[in-house]
Amino acid sequence: MNAEFKFRPIPFAWVAIHPKPIGVVQLIGGAFFGSFPTIFYRYIAKRLFESGYTVVARPFRFTFRHWPVAIGLVKEEKTLFQGILEEAKKLGYEYSIYEEDYSARGNNYFWLGHSLGTKYIALLELLSDLESKKLQEILGDCVGKDQYEQIEDSLRDAELKYISLINQPSVLMAPVISGTSSAVPVPFIADLVDRLGFGVLPTPEQTYCLIKNSRLFNLTALISFSKDKIAEEAGTVRWLEENLGNKLLIDEKLPGKHLTPLGWLRGNDQLADTVIQVITKLAERV
Numbered sequence: 059m060n061a062e063f064k065f066r067p068i069p070f071a072w073v074a075i076h077p078k079p080i081g082v083v084q085l086i087g088g089a090f091f092g093s094f095p096t097i098f099y100r101y102i103a104k105r106l107f108e109s110g111y112t113v114v115a116r117p118f119r120f121t122f123r124h125w126p127v128a129i130g131l132v133k134e135e136k137t138l139f140q141g142i143l144e145e146a147k148k149l150g151y152e153y154s155i156y157e158e159d160y161s162a163r164g165n166n167y168f169w170l171g172h173s174l175g176t177k178y179i180a181l182l183e184l185l186s187d188l189e190s191k192k193l194q195e196i197l198g199d200c201v202g203k204d205q206y207e208q209i210e211d212s213l214r215d216a217e218l219k220y221i222s223l224i225n226q227p228s229v230l231m232a233p234v235i236s237g238t239s240s241a242v243p244v245p246f247i248a249d250l251v252d253r254l255g256f257g258v259l260p261t262p263e264q265t266y267c268l269i270k271n272s273r274l275f276n277l278t279a280l281i282s283f284s285k286d287k288i289a290e291e292a293g294t295v296r297w298l299e300e301n302l303g304n305k306l307l308i309d310e311k312l313p314g315k316h317l318t319p320l321g322w323l324r325g326n327d328q329l330a331d332t333v334i335q336v337i338t339k340l341a342e343r344v
Contacts, residue, residue: 061076061077061078061107061108063103063104063107063108065096065103065115066145068138068141068142068145069134069137069138069141070116070134070137070138071114071115071116071117071134071138072095072096072114072115072117073112073113073114073115073142073145074103074104074107074112074113074115075112075142075145075146075149075151076107076110076111076112076151077149077150077151077152078110078151078152079110079111079112079151079152079155079166080109080110080111080166081110081111081112081155081165081166081167081168081337081341082111082112082113082114082155082156082166082167082168083106083111083112083113083114083168083169083170083337084114084116084167084168084169084170085099085102085103085113085114085115085116085170085171085175086116086118086131086169086170086171086172086175086176086178086179087099087115087171087172087173087174087175087319088172088173088174088175088232088234089120089173089174090120091172091173091317091320092116092117092118092172092173092174092175093117093118093119093120094117095115095116095117096115097322098320098321098322099115099172099319099320099321100321100322100323101321101322101323101324101325101326101330102319102321102325102326102329102330102333103115105325105327105330105331105333105334106170106330106333106334106337109334111168111337112142112155114138114142116131118130118131118178122238122251122256122257122258122259123208123259124177124178124181124258124259124260125181125205125208125209125212125259125260126208126212127178128177128178128181128182128185129181129182129185129209129212129213129216129221130212131178131182132182132216132220132221132223133216133220133221135160135220136160136217136220139156139160142156143156143157160219160220160222163225163226165225165227165340165341165342165344166341167226168226168227168228168229168337168340168341169182169223169226169227169228169229170228170229170231170333170337171228171229171230171231171233172231172232172319173231173232173233173234173288173289173316174234174236176230176231176232176233176234176235176294177233177234177235177265179223179228179230180230180233180235180265180269180275181260181265182221182223183223183228183272183274183275183278184196184268184269184272184274185209185221185222186221186222186223186224186274187272187273187274188213188218188221188222189218189219189222193206193209193210193213194206196268196272197209197268198267198268198271199267200260200264200267200268200271201259201260201264201268204255204259205259205260205264208259224274225277225344226277227277227278227279227307227337227340227341227343227344228277228278228279229278229279229281229333229336229337229340230278230279230280230281230298231281231319231329231333232281232282232283232286232288232289232295232316232318232319233280233282233289233294233295233298234288234289234292234294234316235262235265235266235292235294235297236258236262236292236294237252237257237258237261237262238251238252238257238258262292262294266297266301269298269301269302270301275302275305276305276307277307277340277343277344278302278305278306278307279306279307279308279309279310279336279339279340280295280298280299280306280308280309280310281310281311281312281329281332281333281336282295282309282310282311282312283311283312283313283314283315283316283318284311284312284313284314285313285314285315286314286315286316286318287315287316288316289316307339307340307343308336308339308340310332310336312328312329312332313328314326314329
């Protein structure tokens with residue numbers, strides 16, 4: 059059966075369903091670009107599809123409140139994968155991979171993030187302990203009461219097993235964990251937005267605190283670019299390398315800039331090859 063690369067609308071996502079999938083890659087892009095992943099990340103998605111993966115492009119709305127978006131992505135998982143299963147059956151494709159119990163998913167489910175999308179993946183990783191720990195234990199002293207209540211509200215009616223990314227490796231491309239100043243380039247306005255309580259939450263400092271205190275992030279790969287001024291200014295790559303240390307299973311540095319992962323009809327083949335190789339290596343570690 060010939061594999062036709064085509065994004066199909068499934069509730070909450072656009073999905074390129076492979077006839078004989080060896081794995082599933084969920085893709086979350088950067089600010090603005092992540093709202094239209096089938097356009098801006100089409101090339102790398104096509105390369106993953108051609109390597110045997112079903113690719114799930116997860117669009118998200120732009121907001122300064124990142125917890126509700128991250129939690130919303132996984133609250134949609136049950137309906138999303140039921141839709142993928144039904145579509146695969148209708149197309150006559152192999153579908154057993156979509157029937158796997160979510161909590162038992164192993165070395166064939168992956169998350170691929172770019173820029174801001176990597177922060178959403180990190181937040182989901184942080185909440186993966188919810189089945190065994192209370193929310194307050196996970197958050198510790200890193201965030202205030204306002205965020206605790208916001209997260210608690212977002213988690214209402216959520217099935218905890220769909221929140222967990224345990225045993226699902228993640229690949230972080232050009233990660234950027236930044237604050238209000240990156241979205242509002244005028245310093246005094248950014249400061250005002252923060253003081254009024256409308257700024258980015260969690261802040262970079264809060265996010266770093268949560269990651270540092272977590273026992274997770276053991277199936278994480280980092281891909282950075284030599285001329286990425288945006289990630290360099292944010293300092294995220296440097297922080298992850300210094301603080302995750304031995305937890306980072308793979309740390310690749312490639313030539314390129316922050317927007318190197320973008321591509322419609324053409325893209326960066328070296329990056330695509332590296333992503334596919336990294337995912338293969340991560341699968342062996344699960």
